[in-house]
Amino acid sequence: MPEADYLRLTALRLGDALIGQPLIRAELRWPTIASHNLVGRQLIDAVSYGKHLLLRFDDNRTLHVHLRMEGLFRLVRTNTPAAAGRGFDIRAVLATESWTALGKELGMLDLLDTADEKRLLRRLGPEILAPDFEETGAPIGVANLAKLHNWPICAALLEQSVVAGIGTIWLAESLWVQQIYPWTLVSELSQTQQTDLLVSAHRQLVRAVAISRKSSLGAVPRRVHGKHKRFCVRCGTTPIKVSALSGPDKSPDQGAFDRVVFWCPTCQRA
Numbered sequence: 001m002p003e004a005d006y007l008r009l010t011a012l013r014l015g016d017a018l019i020g021q022p023l024i025r026a027e028l029r030w031p032t033i034a035s036h037n038l039v040g041r042q043l044i045d046a047v048s049y050g051k052h053l054l055l056r057f058d059d060n061r062t063l064h065v066h067l068r069m070e071g072l073f074r075l076v077r078t079n080t081p082a083a084a085g086r087g088f089d090i091r092a093v094l095a096t097e098s099w100t101a102l103g104k105e106l107g108m109l110d111l112l113d114t115a116d117e118k119r120l121l122r123r124l125g126p127e128i129l130a131p132d133f134e135e136t137g138a139p140i141g142v143a144n145l146a147k148l149h150n151w152p153i154c155a156a157l158l159e160q161s162v163v164a165g166i167g168t169i170w171l172a173e174s175l176w177v178q179q180i181y182p183w184t185l186v187s188e189l190s191q192t193q194q195t196d197l198l199v200s201a202h203r204q205l206v207r208a209v210a211i212s213r214k215s216s217l218g219a220v221p222r223r224v225h226g227k228h229k230r231f232c233v234r235c236g237t238t239p240i241k242v243s244a245l246s247g248p249d250k251s252p253d254q255g256a257f258d259r260v261v262f263w264c265p266t267c268q269r270a
Contacts, residue, residue: 002067004128004165005208005220007048010073012213014055014101015046017075021096024078028063029091030109038063038094049127050164054117055094062114065092068107076100121164128165128202129209137163138198145186145194153189153197154182154261155245166201169225170208172262174201176224176234181270182261183248224262238266 002010019042026038038057045056053065065071071091076082076099083100085093092103103109112120125144126137144162148155156162157171166174175182177200180193189197208220223233227240244250245259248270252260 002051002071003167003169003205004048004050005170005205005212007051007053007067007165008129008209009212010067011046011048011053013075014073015043017099018043018094018096018101019046021098023094024097025093025095025100027085027093028109028111029093030106033109033111036111043094048129049121050124050160051167052121052124052164056114060114062112062117063092064108064110064112064117064120065103065106066108068105070104071106072104074102074104076102124160124164125162126164128163128198129205133202134199138195138202141198142191142194149185149187151186152183152245153180153186156186157197157201158245158259163198163201165205168259168261169222170201170205172225173204173222175268176262176264177204179267181268182243182263183270224264227262232264232267235264235266238264241265 022040022042023038028034028036041057041059043055044058047054051066053067055063055065057063078095078098078100083095085100085102087104089105090102091106091109094101126133126140130137141163145156148159148162154171154175157166158168174197178193178197180189180197211220224240228242229239232238232240240262242252242260242262244252245261250258252258
């Protein structure tokens with residue numbers, strides 16, 4: 001599932017392309033909102049909150065998008081063959097005279113009053129990419145972790161009510177940076193360790209957005225995620241291991257919906 005950096009980059013690129021011109025075509029191919037008309041409306045802001053995308057229009061409505069596992073937006077020039085959007089997996093078409101955004105395999109679409117965004121997001125923790133995360137978001141995240149004191153930290157970090165936006169990639173990278181055994185119980189970590197872990201995740205995600213903004217998605221080097229059987233770049237002696245979220249000795253395919261955790265058994269000892 002796309003994580004906070006991917007959503008932030010998607011929001012930035014949609015904003016760059018669509019803000020400032022009225023929509024000349026708007027198709028919301030989602031049963032509950034298919035009858036709503038956005039033609040003539042202007043996108044005034046495109047933002048992300050964790051794994052949620054919020055496209056705000058000048059009529060005080062927000063198109064709320066969740067990509068789920070496979071969703072993405074593709075930008076193409078309007079009036080080109082690619083802008084037709086005929087694919088069965090195209091769920092949204094938003095076009096200005098210059099650019100057309102095609103929402104492919106989107107996991108969820110909803111149209112709501114912009115004033116209702118807070119209600120929509122109220123169950124989520126602080127946004128991991130918020131500019132003030134280190135000062136205000138991290139302390140709230142630590143307080144939220146206390147409610148999951150008997151959870152393994154790897155599972156707690158994926159809980160979006162703790163902080164919004166961390167997935168399996170930045171879960172693994174942050175735990176590796178802080179040299180924390182992924183299945184350490186939350187209660188076994190000091191508040192300082194928890195704070196450092198959340199701040200580390202925030203800084204890595206900010207860096208990922210900055211690098212990808214200048215180059216392309218996937219340009220950020222990863223030290224542990226996806227490096228199964230490669231030697232750890234820190235200790236240089238131990239191959240990276242991939243385990244299931246449910247335990248270090250379980251492989252990811254042992255549970256139907258189990259998530260993966262990449263880790264170094266030497267640098268991240270129990």
